[in-house]
Each structure stands twice: as structure tokens, then as C-alpha cells.
Amino acid sequence: MMRKLWMALGGALMGISAAYAQQEEPPYVPETDKAVVQQLEAWQDWKFGIIMHWGPYSQWGVVESWSICPEDEDWTQRKPAGIPYYDYLKKYEALGKSFNPTRFNPEKWAKAARDAGMKYVVFTTKHHDGYCMFDTRQTDYRVTAPDVAFSKNPRANIAKEVFAAFRKEGIHAGAYFSKPDWHSQDYWWDYFPPKDRNVNYDVQKYADRWNRFKQYTYNQIEELMTGYGKLEVLWLDGGWVRPLKQQTKESLSWSKTLPQDQDIDMGKIAAMARSHQPGLIVVDRSVHGPYENYRTPEQQIPDKPLSYPWETCMTMGGSWSYAPDDKYKPVNTLIHNLVDIVAKGGNYLLNVAPGPDGELHDAAYTTMKGMGDWMRINGEAIYGTRAVAPYKDGKVCFTRKKDGSVYAIRLLDEKESVPAVITFKGITPAKGAQLKILGISQSLVWKTTNDGVEVKVPESIINKGFQHAVSIRISNVEKLLK
Template identity: 30%
Template sequence: MKKIVVTLGLLLTLYTLHAQTNAQLDPKILTSKKIMDQFMGLRFGMFIHWGPVALRGTEIGWSRHREVPASDYDTLYKAFNPTKFNAEEWVKTARDAGMKYLTITAKHHDGFCLWPSAYTDYDIMSTPYKKDVVGQLAKACKKYGIRFCIYYSVLDWHHPQYPVDNPYDTTAKGKRPDAHMDQYVQYMKNQLKELITHYDPYMLWFDGPWEAPWTKEMALDMYAYLKSVKKDVIINNRLGKQFAGTGSSAAVFLGDYDTPEQRIGELNMDILWETCMTICEQWAWKPNDQMKSLQTCIQTLAKTAAANGNLLFNVGPMPDGTIEPAQVTRLHEMGQWLKKYGAAIYNTQAGPYLPAKNYAATRKDKKIFIHIFENPGPTFTLPALPGVNVSKVSFLNGPSLPFKQNATAINITLPAVLPDLNDTVIVLETDTPTMRIPLLKKDQQ
């Protein structure tokens, strides 16, 4: 009974701190603790940035008015015909990578919609393809047990009622003087209700609230509205004005979790967060884009979990609707690693060791998982955990390892060659539920 009380007490404390970031809202409408605990336990998801811009191989949204003239960008949909798109193949790629959820850019900053919307003709049904991409993905995710999520940009540089046309031109030429933001906000509500009603997303991933037309009051109203449509839909913090990865600070933001971008967030046991990062360099497809090594991919996932965050890992499919074979292979390789070491990632929490240069730690129940990123030599030394006895050390799903512990250190004997050069996981079994163990401080490590 004591174990249960302490664990629940800790979790309630964490959630209370999380909820305080939404003090502007009625706490009754915030996403439930049960749903957020489930979400954070997933640890690994697929982000997909895709649309007609793939025909140019430039960045989605951001290349409009820059690499691609708006007159060209805004008509790309007329040639967008991804005949090789297969929703089940995308979802199976995510599943085989060990990913537990999938987030598709239903509408990016460019305003193009990947579903047949009743509120605009700038959508997938106006293309030669004429099939519901969002709907096909939602159906495939349900079939393969992947949680389906939707990205929706607050910005819409294409919509006639959104005041900004060109974010790179701060003069009057970059604005729409006759735009009506109130009408655009209603358009957003209509589309978001449409998306929730038709596709029942697990999570809504917003982006783009930095522009002046979108206000804090609009964000508060929108959060409350979305909760009236679906109570426990998860909503990231980019609906509100403070969006760009608060890290270890206790900054106030609107939403259910924080979203550091293209970097691993700092260890934080109080604020829930998810790193979004690209498998290559560009979010949307780019010819000959530089892909991350397998070691970098695996260690990014492990370091994210060891800092108590989720990883939303992005791919940009090609114009024909397929994901580049090299990216599929890399994701499959990550999945093979997770088949062996997934217990050290899923449903774990960070600590009690702080992330270090050559290793990081996750924990669950009475086990501490040590992710070794560099071969330390014949002896791997960890600081002792005050008041904690280690009863066994072993490779995860492998043999036991000799070790000695004293008041200051745990010395583990390792073989000359580690089982996995990308990330070898060893397990410390303790006599204490590991979530009772305080995080070590920097001077202890």
C-alpha cells in the first residue's frame, strides 16, 4: 500500500504542476491525467509533412513567396496526383519502426487541406487525385493499432480572410487589408469540428501562433471550444502564444504539453513535452536530403526518453505518395532495435541518473535502464544511489554482468565488445521502487 500511495502522490504532484500552466482555463476542461499519462508512455510517434509542395521539393509553407512564387505555389494542387499513396504502407512503416502514434499535416501554413473540406475548395478533392488522405490514414491507423493525430496550422497564408499573405514582407504589400480575422477564426472552428467529427483524432497538433492576428484570447476560446467538441482530445501548446519549447523553465503556456523543435528537450519531471525532429534536414520532401545515421536516430530516441519526453520523428513523403525507401529502411532499423530494447523506452520515466555525455537512464518499477552510447572500457562506473541496493546487473534481454557496489560507486564489468554499438542497454535491479529515488544532482554525478 505504501508503494501505491507514494507513486500516485508523485504523479498527482506532477499533474498539478502541469495543470498550473493552464491557469487561465476552467480545470474541468483540461485533458485528463489518465489520457496524458497514456500519451507520455507512448514515447515515439511519426510526424508527416506532406502536400502539393512536394512537387517542388521545397519546404512546406515556408517556401511560398521565397523559393516558389506564390502564383506557382498556390496552383501546385492542380498537378498533385500521388497515385502511389498507400495509407496502410505508411502506417505499417510507422508500426514497424516501433512508433505508437502518427500525426499528419492536414493543413499547414499554406492552407491546403488533405481532406475534403466543406469549407474550402483548396483541398484534396480539387486535385487530380481526389481521394481523402486524412480519412485513409485514420482508417489505417485504427486497423494497425496506431493512434491517429492531426496537425493543423493556426496560420493560413492562402485564406482570403487571414490578414497575412506574405510573412517575409512586413509592408502593406504582405498584408490583406480587407481580411476579417473573426471570419477566419470561425473557418478554423468549422474545419476543426469537421476533422474531429469525421476522423476522431487522439491529438491535435497546432502550429504557428506567433503572428499578431492570432491572439491569446482567441487561443483560450479555441481550446475551450475544442474541448466542447471532444473532451479528452490532446492539444499541444502551440495553440497558445508561448509555444517554442520552454525546456526546464516553469513558463506558462496554453495546452497539454510542450514542444521543443529540432532539439532534445531538457530533463523535466514537471512539464510534459514532446520533441519534434526531422529524420533528414527538411520537414517536407527534398531531393537528396541528408538523412540522420542509425546511431543518431536511436540515441535521439533514447536521450529523449531519458529526459522524460516523447519523440515525434518526421518524414516527408515524395510527390508520388511514397516514403523514400532509404527512410523506410532507417525506420525499420529503429524498429528492430526497439524490439530488443523497447522495455527501456516505452512507459518509462527519466532518471534517477541525469543524462550524461556517454550514457542516459530511464526507469520503471524496480529497474533502472542505462543506455550506453560509447564503450567505456572494461569497467563502467556509476555513482551509488543513496539508500538503494542494486541486487542484479545484466544486459537487457541478455546475461548477467559482474558488479561491485559500495557507498560511492557501482562498478560494472563489461565485455570488450558491447552487444549494440548504437545503444547498449544494461539493467540495474533494485530493492526500491525506482520512482521513489530522487534525481541525482549534478554534483552527485
């Protein structure tokens, strides 16, 4: 009987896979809740945010959670090499008790983020390993449990402290939450060994267990929605936890075992969350449907603008979680990424990972300062803007304000000076329009040519030592490329 069931399920999944081979990405489902629509519009004005991956795994400097997942042994090697799985799992889970970030100072993080020009934070309240960085009542696998070293600290409820510190700096708060929970007996039941990232038992056969997991997830999210102040984004990770009917070609590729109907009732969760947090943006990552208010390309920038709200999430260094010797991307690269993303209509969510003592790398602070130095002059061309065709012409990217003004942002290579002449095509200033470089009060001389627009930059401006990019504000435009 079970063999017939699995054969039928396999046939159904082949049908789903074939369907999505023809349509790899289902269409975006627009939000209908007016409060959420309004919040999404505001979120698209913020443009630049910070995401923080942090947990007991920082003590070893290993990749967050994944070293306990048997499917990815090739890129998340256990330390020491060759240690039996269950021995490793026991040592890994014991990290929760020794976690003691005595230098935890979220006010310092928040000030650095504010000075960098970041407008919102997404903090990891729980990653896939199930360790909770908040004071949940649903499990003892949490930072506030009595046997955890940090639990005696008056700031032990880490997520609450982080959200409060960032809000104090005027930064909007969002909660990262993993739908799968590899510590929960109702997701990875220790009666069976885990084979991959997915639930490790038959959810139809053990329906009561799955229903307990659904309630557990609901309860934890409700705790976050009711005890942690105003939250504006619920950023849900672990997109393999989804209804079977919403599988895609991508999600099917994540299963070493036959996919199951991991429906946790997102409709019920979203309704509850918004009853406590009206207008809450829900981001059910990669589960394309009504609870993915915006999409989140990871570690990549789309080649062209997208027709729906989106956000590139990317690491500032090389790792999502703390790595002792992490190498940070140059400020020039990050500024260029930001401009490219914003010109295409997206937001940039940049990851920073605290260490086991609660402190960030010095390079994280210097990098954020470098970005902030640029944003203080050029933020006008970034915040509150939308995409405008042709988006980019060579080294010039374009953004537009709602009042019709347009910005031409000329990217500069490392150590490149502002050129004496900046040219672009596709955007034509209106007759009599004023063009000014942000940070300079002097108007620029410009003219149209057969090749587009030519803007002359005086030597006095060239010698100002601009870095990364310069933004030219065009007061009004005559023609937009269709």
C-alpha cells in the same frame, strides 16, 4: 487618428517586450480537465512518434509553404530565381490541381512506423499555405476538389486514410493543423500585399473579416474532430496567431510589421474539440498558456529535464518536407537522440516526408527498420518510463519505471563494442538487486566502488554484436541522487 493608434500600439508592444525580456518563457499552465490529464499521462508513456509533412509542394521539392511568405526570401528561394512574387504564387497554388500521388499507400507507412516502434502519428491536415489534405467543406483549396488530379481516386480524402491506416496498426492518431492560412482571403486578403507571416490587414478596422476567419478556423477543426475517427492530439502550428496579451519575446521577433491581436478564441475551439473528442490533448505550439498541454522544442534537445510534458520534434533527414536528395541521419544518432530525450522526460516526434507520388525515400524505410531492430530489444527501457536523476552520467543515460526499477542505458559509438566494464554513478542498486542486459537472460556481476557502480560484462555478451546502445535493467535501487 490612425497614426496615434499605431503609436499607442507600438508603446504597448514595447512594454510587453520589456516584460518578457525579464521572463523569456512564461510558466507552464497545468491542465485541470481530468480526462486530458489522464490522456497526457498515457501520451508520456508512448515516447516515440512520427510526424509527416506532406502537400502539393512536394512536387517541386521545396520547403513546405514558406516560399510564398515574403519575409523569408533568404532561405526559401523561389524557383526560378527572380520570378515576380504574384507569378510565383499563381504557379505555386496551381500545384494543388496537379497533385496526384498515385503510389499513396498509408498502410505501408503505418507498418514501417509500427515496426520502428513508433506509438503515435501527427499528420499534416493543413499547412500554412492553406491547402487541405482532408475533405473540408470550407474551401475548394483541398485535395478532394473536383479539379484536383487525385480527387477521382477513391482514397482522395488523404487525412482520413492516413488516420485509419495508422490506427489499424495500433498507432494513436493526432492532427497537425495550421492556424494561419495564407490562401484564405480572411487571413491574407489580396486587397493588400503580404509583408510577413502575419495577417495582412488591420483586424480592428476589418473586424468582420477577422471574425469570418475565426469561424472558418473553428469550422475546419470541428470537421476534423467529427469526421476522422478518434483523434488524441490536436497539434496546432503557427504560434504567431495568438492574443496580443500572450506575445513573448520570441513571438515578437517573428513580426516584420506591428503585431496585432490575432485572437482566434482558443477556449471556444478547445471546448468544441473536446466535446467531440473527450480527453483530447491540445498543443497550441509556443502560445504558453492553458491550451499548450505540452511544449515542443523544435530541432533541438533541451540541456536538462523540463518540469512539464514536452516533445522534441525533429527531422529524420534534413528537411521537414520532401527533398529529392535528402540525407537521413544515421540510426546511431537517432537512437542516441531518443535515449537522451527519454532520459530527460520527453517524447521524440520524428518527421518523415512523402514524395509527390506518395512514396517515402528508401532511406526512410531502412532508417525506421534500423530503429525498430533496436527498439524490439530495448523498448522496455523507453516506453512507460519517466526521468530519474542524475539522468545521464557520461555515456550512460537513466530511465525509471513506475514500479521503481531503473534502466542504465550505455550509449555506443558507431562500431563500438559493449565494454567489458560499464561504470556509472548517481544510481546505486539495492543489495541483492539483479542487473541484466535487455535481450540477455544472464545476470551480471556488479559492485559498488568509490567511483560509483561497476558492472562486468562477460565476453559472451560482448560478442553478441550489440549496436547503438545496451540497456541494463536494475531490479531495484537503494539510492537516488537528489
